[in-house]
Amino acid sequence: MTARGRRNITIKDVARYAGVSTATVSRVLNGSSPVKDELVERVQHAVTTLGYHPNAAARTLKTRKANAIGILVPDISNPYFMQIIKGIEDVMALDFSLLMASSDEDSNKEKKLLNVLSEDRIDCLVLATAGGNDEVIRTIDEKGIPVVLIDRLPESLANVMDSVVEDNFWSAYELAQSMINLGIKSLGIIHGPMSASTAYQRASGCMAAIRQHAPRLAVREYFGDFTLESGERAVEHFLQEDAPEAIIALNNLMAVGAISKLIKHGFVIGKDIVAGSYGAIENYLLFGSSLRYVEQEPRTLGKLTGRVVQRRLEDRHAEVVSHVVKQQLGITVK
Amino acid sequence: MTARGRRNITIKDVARYAGVSTATVSRVLNGSSPVKDELVERVQHAVTTLGYHPNAAARTLKTRKANAIGILVPDISNPYFMQIIKGIEDVMALDFSLLMASSDEDSNKEKKLLNVLSEDRIDCLVLATAGGNDEVIRTIDEKGIPVVLIDRLPESLANVMDSVVEDNFWSAYELAQSMINLGIKSLGIIHGPMSASTAYQRASGCMAAIRQHAPRLAVREYFGDFTLESGERAVEHFLQEDAPEAIIALNNLMAVGAISKLIKHGFVIGKDIVAGSYGAIENYLLFGSSLRYVEQEPRTLGKLTGRVVQRRLEDRHAEVVSHVVKQQLGITVK
DNA sequence: CTGACAGGAGTAATCGATTACAATACAAGA
């Protein structure tokens, strides 16, 4: 009934149909060396009438170029990483495929995926690591698939391979400073998991700002794990005593959890309590109350990452680059 | 300095190191036929000490299995599609890679990407088409890469290949009905682009509900394009006359645009005007006002899609299935 | 004791493209 499973058209078929050798077909297709106009036309005609598509596996096997880059992030459904991926896509050529996988913040799953991805099917790997696989990553990079680290930068890999990360320290510093400038007397900080380099650096940034600009601020801390629920728990924790005048959540998910919990407790954000978030909150504009936040620009980061990848593909021996991108501070107001 | 570019370890190296033939190595690796325990051990030892990874291209070339599925959607940064992808990932084996691309709702770009993807690098293609490529899609499916259509189902392809779509008609019907039941006298409807099957079916569902349950309802329509901006324009359009008592946006982005515009004009959602949306709005809970919406469950749809893919991979000649999934109605209240 | 058969391992063909090298034709210069 259907023609499924029919043998595919190969370069041989095209060659036979056009009455030339496979070498000539290949040359026409890749423009790798000159071919007489007449033959070019015959080949092109054969290609279209037969509906020929080159076999990517065969080409990859011979040329050692996969025309694909791998992207491994902790969570593909996180809009932050999606925007980064979108940014990478923006700058990559159309015939470059993106091989994606998500580790779900699980080092073991990440390790397995790294193994699959290192089977020579990608030309470059963009990686936001869940941690704990430094050795494997280093091996992949050394073995021949260049790695570009994004978002998270394990200490042992810094300056060993290319990286594109946010300036977590200074962005958090400025966020904290902008809240201190409002003259608050007390502050609740909701941290991420200290195993993540991002969380640690944001924490350091906050603390530095406090030490420098408000050493006598009453600070209370809660150690969450970057999830919405831990934001909620943080607020419950803070409300066991007098509520702080301001609250900072060091990622957007925790901010959402914290703010929704505060609202449930009857707080009016921006009036009863000042809120700050590392990362914007989607559709917060609808809500219309005030929020100070670090304006991450994942799409821009993605584009930058894409350029780093291209540079690395062009020259495997180019100097290692480490981009640390400063973010802007934003504020939504009623 | 670095060892980048070093020749990779191949199956030959493993064979030599273990003192066996490549055939034996392959048999050990794939368990395709029995091998004596002693040799198994020698081979496994060689594999680990040499750090051997099979070459995916070579394997794919020979076996015609890519161990990868392609996913082509109009917009990867749309959380709806991301959740679908996440769902697919949930059910696929770990060694299956996802090759992703996004067409940006552009038929031409989609066509190019379809060509790249059909170069034998995937075993199956999951596609939410931007439209206009029915013939190409049919060819790919017939040529040997089975296609599973999701979200959008072009008429000419229905029942030709597997599909997983929402029951747009009935979900929209019920959304409209639930608003009619509130006793409204006038309604503004914001449509998507009629070229998209989803938009058309949602429109039909709304209209059917009105015809059946409130034939005398004063209905006004605006034809948008599923973007946030067109939602804003729709509201501007409606407000040129008396505001309707209720408003339905037939996708979530237009709903966000419409609602934010209404708020800017001083409307209190749920009090001055009733709002309905096909698809939930992220973080709307924070906002806390009432909204009726069709609760899409993209992750569930993704899992279902994954199962359809697996079934198709197992048996290329299995009967074509068309899943039409009914969505739930949701409501957020103050 | 012999032929049949099965388990286990090796040899070499194969997948479909690219490309080094060889071969050919033709034109220009000696």
Add this chain to the structure above:
DNA sequence: TCTTGTATTGTAATCGATTACTCCTGTCAG
């Protein structure tokens, strides 16, 4: 006319794995 060079095209090796076949060895029924 002969040499040399240039422009095209073809031939066949190659990439790294899988697998059809072949071969050897030992077991067992007859």
